Amino acid sequence: MVLRFLTLLGLTLSLTLPLFADENQRGEYQVKALFLYNFANFVEWPEDAFKETESPIEMCLFGNVPFSAFMDVVDGTLIGDRELHISTSQNIKDIENGCHILFVGEDQRLHLREFFKQIKYVYVLSVGNQKGFADQGGIINILRTTDQLEFEINITNAMQSGLFISSDLLSLAREIKRHSKK
Amino acid sequence: MINKTVASKSHAIRFFSRMAVQQKIIVATLLTLFIAMLIAAITFTGYDARTFKDRLQQESRITAKIISKRSIAAVMFRDKKAAQTNLDVLAVQKSILLACIFNAEKQVFVVYPLGLEEQCKFVASLDVKTHVYADYFSQTEPIAIGKRTVGWLYVRTSLDEAFQRTIRFLIASVVILLGSLVLAFIITNPLRRQIVAPILHLSNLTNQVQITRDYSVRAVKESDDEIGGLADDMNSMLHHIQTVHLQLTNAMEELTEKNILSEDKADTAELSTKRVKDFFAGASHDLKQPLAAMGLFINALEDEPLGPTGKRYLSKLGEAADNLDNLFGQLLDAGRFEEKLIRPDLEVVNMDDLFNRLRVEFEVMANDKNLILKVHCANVKILSNKIMIERIMRNLLSNAIRYTEQGGILLACRGQGEMIRIQVFDTGMGISPDQCEIIFDPYMQLNNPEHSVDKGFGLGLSIVKRLSDSLGHEIKVRSTVGQGTCFQMLASNMGKTQKKTPTFEQKDPPNIQPYTVTNPLENKLIWVIEDDVLLAEALVAVLTRWQANVLIISDLDEVTVLLQQHHIKIPDLFISDFYLTETLSGPDVIEFVEDSLQVKLKGCILSAEADEKILQRLGDRKIPILKKPLKPAALRATLVSLLKH
Numbered sequence: 168m169v170l171r172f173l174t175l176l177g178l179t180l181s182l183t184l185p186l187f188a189d190e191n192q193r194g195e196y197q198v199k200a201l202f203l204y205n206f207a208n209f210v211e212w213p214e215d216a217f218k219e220t221e222s223p224i225e226m227c228l229f230g231n232v233p234f235s236a237f238m239d240v241v242d243g244t245l246i247g248d249r250e251l252h253i254s255t256s257q258n259i260k261d262i263e264n265g266c267h268i269l270f271v272g273e274d275q276r277l278h279l280r281e282f283f284k285q286i287k288y289v290y291v292l293s294v295g296n297q298k299g300f301a302d303q304g305g306i307i308n309i310l311r312t313t314d315q316l317e318f319e320i321n322i323t324n325a326m327q328s329g330l331f332i333s334s335d336l337l338s339l340a341r342e343i344k345r346h347s348k349k
Numbered sequence: 350m351i352n353k354t355v356a357s358k359s360h361a362i363r364f365f366s367r368m369a370v371q372q373k374i375i376v377a378t379l380l381t382l383f384i385a386m387l388i389a390a391i392t393f394t395g396y397d398a399r400t401f402k403d404r405l406q407q408e409s410r411i412t413a414k415i416i417s418k419r420s421i422a423a424v425m426f427r428d429k430k431a432a433q434t435n436l437d438v439l440a441v442q443k444s445i446l447l448a449c450i451f452n453a454e455k456q457v458f459v460v461y462p463l464g465l466e467e468q469c470k471f472v473a474s475l476d477v478k479t480h481v482y483a484d485y486f487s488q489t490e491p492i493a494i495g496k497r498t499v500g501w502l503y504v505r506t507s508l509d510e511a512f513q514r515t516i517r518f519l520i521a522s523v524v525i526l527l528g529s530l531v532l533a534f535i536i537t538n539p540l541r542r543q544i545v546a547p548i549l550h551l552s553n554l555t556n557q558v559q560i561t562r563d564y565s566v567r568a569v570k571e572s573d574d575e576i577g578g579l580a581d582d583m584n585s586m587l588h589h590i591q592t593v594h595l596q597l598t599n600a601m602e603e604l605t606e607k608n609i610l611s612e613d614k615a616d617t618a619e620l621s622t623k624r625v626k627d628f629f630a631g632a633s634h635d636l637k638q639p640l641a642a643m644g645l646f647i648n649a650l651e652d653e654p655l656g657p658t659g660k661r662y663l664s665k666l667g668e669a670a671d672n673l674d675n676l677f678g679q680l681l682d683a684g685r686f687e688e689k690l691i692r693p694d695l696e697v698v699n700m701d702d703l704f705n706r707l708r709v710e711f712e713v714m715a716n717d718k719n720l721i722l723k724v725h726c727a728n729v730k731i732l733s734n735k736i737m738i739e740r741i742m743r744n745l746l747s748n749a750i751r752y753t754e755q756g757g758i759l760l761a762c763r764g765q766g767e768m769i770r771i772q773v774f775d776t777g778m779g780i781s782p783d784q785c786e787i788i789f790d791p792y793m794q795l796n797n798p799e800h801s802v803d804k805g806f807g808l809g810l811s812i813v814k815r816l817s818d819s820l821g822h823e824i825k826v827r828s829t830v831g832q833g834t835c836f837q838m839l840a841s842n843m844g845k846t847q848k849k850t851p852t853f854e855q856k857d858p859p860n861i862q863p864y865t866v867t868n869p870l871e872n873k874l875i876w877v878i879e880d881d882v883l884l885a886e887a888l889v890a891v892l893t894r895w896q897a898n899v900l901i902i903s904d905l906d907e908v909t910v911l912l913q914q915h916h917i918k919i920p921d922l923f924i925s926d927f928y929l930t931e932t933l934s935g936p937d938v939i940e941f942v943e944d945s946l947q948v949k950l951k952g953c954i955l956s957a958e959a960d961e962k963i964l965q966r967l968g969d970r971k972i973p974i975l976k977k978p979l980k981p982a983a984l985r986a987t988l989v990s991l992l993k994h
Contacts, residue, residue, distance in 0.1 A: 198427070205425045208494050247495055315427075335422035339431050 198316050200237035202309055203270055203294060207246045209336035212267055213329055216290035223250040227262045230272025259285055271295045271305065279303045290329050301344050306330070310341065317341040371545040375534070378541075382533050383526065390522035398515040402508065405444065406479065406486060409506045412442060413490040417502040420450055424492050424500040427452075429459055436461035439504070446485055447505040450492065451475065458500060475501045484508050547576045551583060564591035637957050638881050640677065640978040643670055645887030648981040652894045674978050675747075675809075693819050697843045698733045700726055700762050700769070703742065707760065709973075711746045713986035718750060721757035729762060730843035731769045737816045738840075744809040745773040745836050753777035756833070764842055771822075771838045779830040788826065789814035869992050870985070871896040874918055878902045878925035878938050879955070888924060891981050904929065908938055912945050922988055923952030927963055927974075936966055951991045955979060 207224060214220075224246055228235050235255050242253040256262055259282070262269065269291050275282055276297040283293070283304035293305045300308035301321040306328065309318045321344040325332050337343060365373065416435050423431035432450050439445045439461050448461040449469035457469045472487075480487045485507045492500040554568050564587055568580040647667050655663060704726045715722035731738070742760075749758045756776025763770055780788060788810050817824040817838055828834040875892055879885040880903045892899045900920065902908055911917060925935030935954055943950055953973040956963055963974060973987050 202426065205422075208425070208497075209422060245495075318426075333422070335419065339422050339426050339428050 195311075195316065196234035197237055199296065199309060200234040200241075202316065202318065203234075203238065203268070204241050204251075206292065206294060206307060206336070207251060207268055209333035210268075210292050210325075211331040211333070212290055216267060216329070217249075221249070223252040224267045225265065226251055226253045226268040226270070227266035228253065228255045228270045228272070229259070229262055229275065230257065231274040232270060232272045262286075266291055268292045268294065271297075271300070273297050276300075279305070292325075292328070292330055306332075312341070319344060321345070370548050371541065374541050374544060378537055379530055379534060382530060386526045386529055390519075390526060394515060394518045394522060397518055398511060401514055402511050405506060405508070405511060406481075406488075408442075409445075409486075409488050409504055410479070410490075412439070412445075413488045413502055413504045416448075416504075417490040417492045420492055420502065421494050421499060424450060424452060424458060425494070432459040433461075442506075444507045444510050445504060446507045447503075449503045451501040451503065453499050455501070469503065472503050475503065484512075543572075544576075547571045547580065551576070551580060554583070558587070564594055636677065637977040638884050640670075640674060641955075642881075642883040642887035644674065644978055645884075645891045645981060649887070649890030649894050674980075677978075693734045693737055695732055695734060695820070697730050698735050698738055699730050700771075701728050703735075703739060704760060704762070706739075707742055707746060709986060709990060710743075710983050711750065711758075713982040714747075714750050714980070715758060717982055718753070720750065720753055720755070722750075723757060723759045725759065725761040725763075727763055728845050729764055729769050730845070731771075731840040732843050733820050733822065733840055737820055738822075741813050741816050741822075741838070742771075742773075744813045748809060749773055749775035749777065749834070749836075752834075765839075767842050768839045769842045771840060773836045774833060775835075776833040779832055779834055780826065780828040781830050782828075785826050785828060789824075868896055869989050872898060873921040873992065874898045874900065875988070876900050876902055876920040876923040876925075876952070878923060878929070878935055880904060880926065880929050884926075891984070895985065902938070905933060905938060905941070908942060912942070917946070919946060919948055920950065920952075922991055923950055924975075924984075924988075925952060925954055927954050927956040927966075934966060936970075936972070951994075953984075953987050953991065 203226075207226070212224075226238075228238065232238075232255065238253050241251060244251050254261070254266075267290065269286075271279070271282065271293060273296055279295075279297075279300065280303055286293075292307065293300075294307045294309065295301070295305045296309045298308075298310075301319050301324070304324060305321065306325045307318050307320050309316060311317075318340055319342040320332060320337060320340045322332065322337070323345050365376065368376065416438065420432050420435045422428070423435060436448050436450065436459055439448050445461070447465055447468055449465075449472065450458040450460075451469075452458045455475065457466055460466050460469050472489075475489050475491075478489055485505055488502075488504045488506070490502045490504070491498045492502055550571070551568055554566060557566060558564065567587065568583050570577045570580045570584075647663065647670055650663055651667075704724050708722065708724045712722050746758070746760065753775045754777070758776075759772070759774040761772045761774070790811060813836075814824060820840070822838045822840045824836065824838045826834065826836050870892070875897050877885055877888045877892070877899055879888065879901065882903075885901050885903065889899045889901065900911075902911070923939060925939060927935045929935060929938070939950055939952070953975050954963070954967070955975050955977060957977045967974075973991070975984060975987060
């Protein structure tokens with residue numbers, strides 16, 4: 168089933184995004200979408216993070232998210248026993264109700280400190296794609312190295328958010344940060 | 350194929366059966382041990398190989414599971430480096446030949462060891478979890494997070510280690526096996542010796558007994574088992590043999606002793622027999638002289654005027670003298686022929702000559718008893734001995750005449766192929782069948798007192814039998830009591846004689862009382878050349894009775910004196926003793942006279958026996974030889990016959 172989704176992801180990419188002329192750019196988005204989806208598999212939320220046992224995992228794409236189209240295919244798929252709900256928003260108010268995974272677009276880079284102060288609720292895995300994201304209160308930051316995409320994790324922020332990150336994911340991280348410069 | 354297996358099996362068994370007991374025990378124990386250990390070694394090696402392979406598979410599976418788990422994130426985040434790091438961990442496990450991680454699209458993601466991507470592309474299927482090949486096995490483990498499979502791990506493990514381990518195990522087994530065999534051989538050696546030593550002891554003992562024949566040795570009993578029992582049995586057997594052997598030895602010694610004694614006795618008996626024979630031989634000449642004289646005197650006395658009682662006594666005296674003569678002759682013959690019988694000299698004998706001589710001698714005797722003697726002989730020669738065959742015929746003929754009271758006697762010989770059948774028929778009293786079987790037994794009659802007064806045929810016939818056996822002439826007797834008897838003898842035919850049938854075959858039937866009609870001896874001058882005075886006087890008495898003129902010459906001197914007379918009357922006949930002195934014989938005297946007077950004299954020679962010496966001396970001259978004791982009838986017949994020729 169998952170395989171099918173992944174295949175669909177590939178198809179959708181080629182059909183719905185004809186605007187992306189640059190193949191490399193498209194691949195990078197695809198991988199970023201994959202990364203974001205994969206992160207959900209290696210993070211454990213406490214029970215308190217969900218209203219019910221069958222409550223879905225809420226994924227919020229905030230700000231300008233260029234690969235959001237790739238994420239549509241995994242909307243509604245199961246991660247563990249829970250469904251994945253993806254919502255896109257430009258308004259902070261839309262995410263006030265709470266997100267389990269929050270991707271912050273690049274356009275929010277300048278307001279990050281302020282932004283995290285506005286996030287009142289805990290148990291949120293914040294993922295960004297901008298330099299210094301993990302140092303400014305984010306947990307995972309996707310980076311671009313010379314030849315591939317990697318990520319770094321701020322484990323202190325993760326623990327403050329009450330999340331448990333799998334060692335497998337940690338082992339893949341390019342860097343594990345311990346202190347946040349909040 | 351089956352026959353071959355059977356043949357080789359039986360060959361092995363035969364080979365085994367030829368081994369010594371000790372070798373057999375070694376083979377049996379070590380073979381048992383070898384088979385048991387071999388089975389154990391093979392079983393354990395096989396079990397170990399199997400277990401080891403299973404363990405190897407399990408280990409490989411666990412390793413694959415761990416790596417696949419650890420590689421989930423790496424695969425999901427397409428982190429080749431991390432995935433490669435995970436796979437490189439496999440380097441600690443030398444048996445891993447190949448490991449590949451495939452992504453969700455089943456494309457090769459990373460490979461261990463580096464550079465074997467191509468091999469990973471040829472992996473047949475990722476659906477089969479475990480696959481075992483000849484020299485390796487493969488494991489495929491899905492890389493999954495929850496129910497989501499994000500890739501696959503393929504691990505190929507070599508079985509080389511398992512093979513090498515099995516080989517090592519086998520080598521170790523063989524070493525242990527050989528070591529155990531050597532150890533078992535050394536450890537069981539004393540036990541084996543305990544079994545084999547008593548057997549060898551028994552075997553050596555039997556060999557020793559066989560070689561030395563010493564039955565006094567005994568086996569040492571070393572155990573209470575079957576071999577111990579065998580030793581006991583052998584000892585009792587040896588005891589038995591020793592006892593019997595001792596008895597046998599004693600018996601043999603006794604026998605040897607007795608044998609020596611009996612040999613001594615036999616020697617003594619032989620010596621005495623020889624002495625008796627020597628005595629008879631020596632006495633024969635001396636004894637025959639007076640006997641001959643007695644016969645002649647009795648004959649002469651018959652013409653003397655005697656009363657009836659005198660005549661009866663004279664007749665009895667004559668019979669007694671005849672008996673004495675016969676018995677005496679037989680006794681002498683029995684002794685004399687004994688030695689010659691063993692190896693007779695065979696020669697060709699002219700039966701015509703023999704029968705002529707017998708006719709002359711026995712015709713008169715037959716006529717005296719009013720019997721007719723017929724001689725029938727086809728001129729033949731046989732292979733025999735002249736003296737011995739004559740002796741046989743004389744005995745048979747005299748027996749025939751003696752036991753026949755009326756009728757006649759037929760002497761015949763005729764050819765029957767390669768054999769000549771010589772027969773003597775008579776019309777006498779006959780012999781009963783039971784007697785026929787024993788008449789040839791020696792001394793049969795002498796041992797029977799009833800017949801001791803008879804003229805006896807016992808000794809005579811036993812001599813006949815022994816002579817004929819010795820010559821190889823088969824002799825048979827057929828007889829009917831009251832009708833007659835036939836003695837028949839077979840001899841080898843040596844062809845016909847050149848001579849014509851003798852003239853006397855055509856002679857007139859014998860005259861019953863020839864001298865009653867004419868007396869050819871009347872007034873004939875007969876010289877008696879005899880040194881024995883008694884015999885000379887007896888001859889004179891008989892010859893005078895036959896009305897002949899007699900001149901006695903006792904030695905050569907008398908002849909010389911006689912020859913010097915001018916008017917010497919040449920004798921019509923002479924009767925001369927053969928042995929006059931040691932150097933002078935009758936023929937010497939005759940020849941001397943013949944030479945002096947230039948005449949041929951006719952006459953006969955008297956001798957105790959017709960031996961070779963006499964025949965040689967007479968040479969070509971056919972002078973009849975009359976045997977002592979002299980029978981008057983035979984003498985007369987001879988003289989008459991001489992006068993006629």
